[in-house]
Amino acid sequence: MKRIFLMGILLLSLIRVSSAQPALSQGESLYRQGKFSQALSLYEQELKNHPNDPFLYYNIGNCYFKMGSKGLAVANYYRAFKRAPRDLDIRHNLSLTRAACGERLVPSGVPESIHRLYFALSVTELTGLLFVLFWICCLLGCFWVLKRKGFPVLITLLGLWICVAGWWYTRIQWENQTLAVIASPVAEIRSGPGTNFPASASITQGHLLTIQDSKDTWYEVIVKSQGLKGWVEKNAVEKI
């Protein structure tokens, strides 16, 4: 009986692998032939089945980059980076594409190693770490309350937990800000939500924006790299 059960599980996993892998293989084949738009369609279709897979976002970003749409490439690399920040390929491609758009992934003045450390864990991993530390603190707290022993260890762990909580909080803040990328070749930053307001600047594709507000077909955005604030048409940007 056990054997039959194990065989069933094995067969199911094989069926799953065999149905999924051809899509990626087919996408790769198209990519290698230079049929980037067809590969893109395939990956986007596959994304419906795996909505949180960072590698699919990475591949979509690659297709857009190859098709010359750096703005959409940046948007998809960012989606991948949020989910798998330690992946070196994702980091490299995001860094390269942002550099191609005249921006940096690592803010100026921040060492690369610090940036890598800060993004060493994804937000879910960081949340898990925070939970584990909290649980240990709770158990040690119980022990100390009942037995009045182990106080130095408890204090040390509490300090560590507070540090991780601070790290987690800043990362949550970063994740929660509504980011967008200029997707059209050129977008105009206007002083108000309408074409009747004068354009204060034009900005090329791939630049990262932070969305502050929305009105009709316009977003109020901040371009941190340029210290700009204004309104841009929704159809000129891609929300991340």
Next chain:
Amino acid sequence: MHKKLFALFLFILLAGSVFAQVTLTANADKTVLTLDDELTLTVRVTGVKGNVTMPQLPSLPAFNVYSREVEQSSINRNTTLTFRYTMLPRFVGQTIIGPITFHYQGSTYKTEPISVRIYRNGSPAKPSDSSHTNTDLAPTQQPDPNLPPLESALASQAYALGTQPFFMVAAVSNRSPYVNQEITLAIRFYYSQNFYDAPYQKPTVSNIFMEDASSSEGTQTIRGTLFRYQEQRYRLMGAAPGPATIGAATVTYHVGSSPLSALDRLFGGSAVSEERSASSAPIPLQIRPLPGGQPSSFYGAVGTGYTFRAEAQPQQVEAGEAVNWTATVYGATNLKPTKELIFPNVEGFKNYPAASASGSVSGNALNYKTFKTVLVPSASGIYTLPAIEWSFFNPATARYQTLKTQPVSITVTPSTREADGYDFSASHPTGSGFQTLNTDVRYLKTTYAPEPGWLSQLAGWKIINAILLGLLAGCVLFASVGRKSLVKKKTFATAKNQLKKAASVNDVAEATASYLHQKFHINTGSLPLKDIAASLKKCGVRPATVESFSLLWQRLDAARFAPADSAMQSAMDLSEQAMDVLSLIEEETKS
């Protein structure tokens, strides 16, 4: 001799006065001309001296005088003045430049009339081929049945009103149009006599949009009299269903026995004139609503004979470059009031709608409206821009009709401008023999991302947070409250054990005192028996039990501090008695 000389002198003087007689002549440089030509009228006055007045031109309704030159020459104090008037013909037909008058020293001089024949542009050699023949060849008092309805309506009204020398008529091509259906309003001012200074006031309209269309001139013979007319046409469109009105158009003209030309009035002069006016009759209209069931591609056009086409330029672009997608509708009606076309969305393109433009071609005969949107492809590939639909309402069939453009194919190639803002050029070779040739994105991932690690999975176990937090709270609660309660519960058992094991009266007294201290915080060592009894009562011990305790405590005191009296009391008895009393106290204070 003197007489002869005097007579000769007198003769010369008389002869001089005879030779100095004023003459006035007028001639035109041409008597046959077209509407494109200009005519120079030369008026010459000879034999005048001193200040003179200007010659007075007759009324010249068939001409516009726009230039005047004066030339003066003197011979023997006799002055010759030459006036040259440059004039532009206004009407086709035979016209007469009337006598030009000149007043000098109480006498009036007049020139002979000059007959001039004006032909239509480009046809001076065909006097019979003139525009006025369209009506003045119709001798009957009924309009030509071959005339279009609008012209026929105007001609009919003119026949009815032809007894007056001046009158106005107006007619529309349709008295019950649909909303937005274009109709034509024509207004004619007929005149068979000369007039001048005739300002025109266009009609006022309600519930109608009105736009100038064209103006023309012509002639029509009515009851044997040749009438000239000036015609003004308008394009009308009903704004909303319901009644609409076209008001009266008015011409205020001047007639007089001695009318003055504009030039004459400029240089002074007076004439007897009379101001009159002619008006057309108001025309009521009934605007009909458009029937329901309008297609989604209907933007308000009402009419017939539309054509619709679309194009995209360029048809081959790089990703990120703009493609202009335009759709143009052509038609005889005014297309300006129609709404903006909504282009269909195209997958893979960013859409930037642009403003539409309208105008007319072929001498205002054909109107057009062009809609434009800018498409920017984000990716390479071959795309098909879908067909665009545009509907109109055909008033002839009272149905909506839809026009459709052909789909347009666009080829988008990958962008060649990837190096913007980034240096992809090859770097110099390094000393290690390694040389970066190009920088590109790293290759695809050929597998799915691995399952999330244990840390990520732990993030889902939020319930453990609550459990452990509860556990901690429980521990804290226990440490602060439960521990004391447990000690209290253990007090009686401890006292019982101590009493069982008591070997002396002191052990019994100590066990009893310890019980009271731990259980009720009563310090028996420092309190008299009376206070201990009162404290026990406060803690809920019954008076009888308190009495028993007092008795026990007295016996213990007696056994400890007065051994003579306590000889009979064994520690065993006291221990049993203490156990009974403490049991009673425990029971009574449990609740």
